[in-house]
Amino acid sequence: MPDKHAKYRSKYTADRLIPGAFDGETITRRRFMTGTAHTAGAVAAGAFTLPALAFSIGPVFKSDPHSWETVGSVGAFPNDNYVPVIVTLAPGIGEAGKTTVYIRKFNPVLDTDRYDRGTPYIAISTRCAHLGCPVRWVDAAKNFICPCHGGVYDLLGRRVGGPPVRPLDRFYTRVVGEQVQVGLRFSVNSELRRFSPRDPAEPLDGIGQYLYPSRPTEQKP
Amino acid sequence: MPRLPKLPAPPLPSALQAPPPRPGEENGAPGALEEAKEAGITIVDWVDERTSISGVGRWLLFRKVPKGTNWYYTLGSATLFAFLSQAVTGVFLAMYYRPDASGGAYESIRHVTNEVFLGQFVRGMHKWGSSVMVVLIFLHMGRTFLFGAYKYPRELNWVIGVVLLVLTLVMAFTGYLLPFDQRSYWATIVGLNINGSGPLLGPYLSDFLRGGGEFTATTLSRFYAIHMLLVPGLIVALIGAHLYLVTKLGTTAPPWGKAEEPTELRERKA
Numbered sequence: 001m002p003d004k005h006a007k008y009r010s011k012y013t014a015d016r017l018i019p020g021a022f023d024g025e026t027i028t029r030r031r032f033m034t035g036t037a038h039t040a041g042a043v044a045a046g047a048f049t050l051p052a053l054a055f056s057i058g059p060v061f062k063s064d065p066h067s068w069e070t071v072g073s074v075g076a077f078p079n080d081n082y083v084p085v086i087v088t089l090a091p092g093i094g095e096a097g098k099t100t101v102y103i104r105k106f107n108p109v110l111d112t113d114r115y116d117r118g119t120p121y122i123a124i125s126t127r128c129a130h131l132g133c134p135v136r137w138v139d140a141a142k143n144f145i146c147p148c149h150g151g152v153y154d155l156l157g158r159r160v161g162g163p164p165v166r167p168l169d170r171f172y173t174r175v176v177g178e179q180v181q182v183g184l185r186f187s188v189n190s191e192l193r194r195f196s197p198r199d200p201a202e203p204l205d206g207i208g209q210y211l212y213p214s215r216p217t218e219q220k221p
Numbered sequence: 222m223p224r225l226p227k228l229p230a231p232p233l234p235s236a237l238q239a240p241p242p243r244p245g246e247e248n249g250a251p252g253a254l255e256e257a258k259e260a261g262i263t264i265v266d267w268v269d270e271r272t273s274i275s276g277v278g279r280w281l282l283f284r285k286v287p288k289g290t291n292w293y294y295t296l297g298s299a300t301l302f303a304f305l306s307q308a309v310t311g312v313f314l315a316m317y318y319r320p321d322a323s324g325g326a327y328e329s330i331r332h333v334t335n336e337v338f339l340g341q342f343v344r345g346m347h348k349w350g351s352s353v354m355v356v357l358i359f360l361h362m363g364r365t366f367l368f369g370a371y372k373y374p375r376e377l378n379w380v381i382g383v384v385l386l387v388l389t390l391v392m393a394f395t396g397y398l399l400p401f402d403q404r405s406y407w408a409t410i411v412g413l414n415i416n417g418s419g420p421l422l423g424p425y426l427s428d429f430l431r432g433g434g435e436f437t438a439t440t441l442s443r444f445y446a447i448h449m450l451l452v453p454g455l456i457v458a459l460i461g462a463h464l465y466l467v468t469k470l471g472t473t474a475p476p477w478g479k480a481e482e483p484t485e486l487r488e489r490k491a
Contacts, residue, residue, distance in 0.1 A: 176243045
């Protein structure tokens with residue numbers, strides 16, 4: 001019986017006096033068969049686990065095509081107040097896939113921020129930047145107010161109170177013929193600098209844009 | 222008229238006479254009840270001979286418990302029964318539910334609540350039972366904590382219990398969406414955004430739960446599959462592990478109980 005705890009063990013089974021060893025053999029047949037059976041089991045388990053896993057996390061890396069949606073004629077939107085329109089974000093699930101967007105014509109007096117230059121219409125998303133409840137424009141207060149946790153935003157969608165971490169998201173707009181169209185969503189930081197769309201509760205000032213990176217599911221223009 | 226004396230009955234032919242008692246049956250032949258009992262024992266013996274399951278049953282049920290065991294020790298069983306109630310009512314609710322985001326889900330829940338016989342009752346059991354289960358888990362956890370029952374050698378059972386708590390909260394969260402009314406829709410939006418607020422990985426977790434960047438029909442079917450298939454399976458498996466460890470390690474005595482002196486020591490002192 002060879003000493004298992006000896007410091008030096010030959011790698012050849014023949015040297016270790018294992019019965020039935022071949023010349024030049026470095027692994028016992030028993031060990032080889034065990035390894036083969038384990039590998040076969042792992043391959044078989046992986047063959048159904050990995051595709052199922054990829055299947056379930058696939059949507060995380062997929063971005064659906066999004067098209068422009070016509071919301072009204074150019075004369076329908078004043079430049080000093082918002083007009084609510086309803087657009088479809090996720091087709092096929094009825095009311096749950098729709099959202100309200102507040103639209104106003106670009107106003108050189110209000111929209112002095114350099115990032116807004118050249119935007120024909122300002123389209124503000126009603127998705128609260130705190131946790132995603134629907135805000136509404138309250139004309140008496142001249143504020144967007146969120147019903148869930150009391151987030152308050154000014155006319156430009158910048159936070160004036162409550163828990164939101166950044167201004168309200170916006171949508172790209174364009175004019176085709178005499179029709180105003182609403183396109184992709186984008187997020188802005190407190191200076192109204194534009195970022196690819198982020199989910200609510202993700203700050204974009206300072207280190208926020210790195211802690212909450214842009215993801216594959218978010219469509220970029 | 223004078224009463225005639227009663228004549229003795231003529232002897233019965235031997236074929237109609239009751240047979241003499243067999244040895245060991247001097248008190249009469251076994252009745253139907255005893256025969257039924259005998260049949261039951263035979264069936265149990267048949268199974269036991271092939272599985273040895275009665276030993277497992279004795280090991281599981283007839284355990285020694287420490288002195289001072291009281292009603293607080295039943296909170297774990299209460300949680301188990303809350304889970305069983307959720308499982309049974311959930312299976313029957315699934316017979317009517319349709320995870321259809323374009324109105325079918327809400328409509329099927331409305332149908333269960335308003336039109337199905339006892340539907341409101343069974344749905345109510347499931348709905349309120351979920352809160353009962355969460356409350357019972359916390360009471361059970363509080364008992365374990367206050368009695369010090371999480372200490373060596375029962376740490377692993379505490380860890381399994383915490384995983385069960387998290388899975389139960391996942392059940393509560395995913396189940397909340399299924400009626401697909403205004404309240405469940407917005408609560409789920411808020412819940413998804415809360416877990417999205419975790420740095421770096423949070424947004425990806427929301428994408429995984431939603432099945433994409435936006436809330437779509439996929440979100441509802443995902444929540445349904447997680448609620449009905451994925452998490453219940455995990456919970457059942459972990460409850461099995463939890464109970465195995467409880468049986469293997471035994472329960473702890475309440476902290477106010479005093480350890481009894483060994484007889485030898487008491488005698489030596491005397």
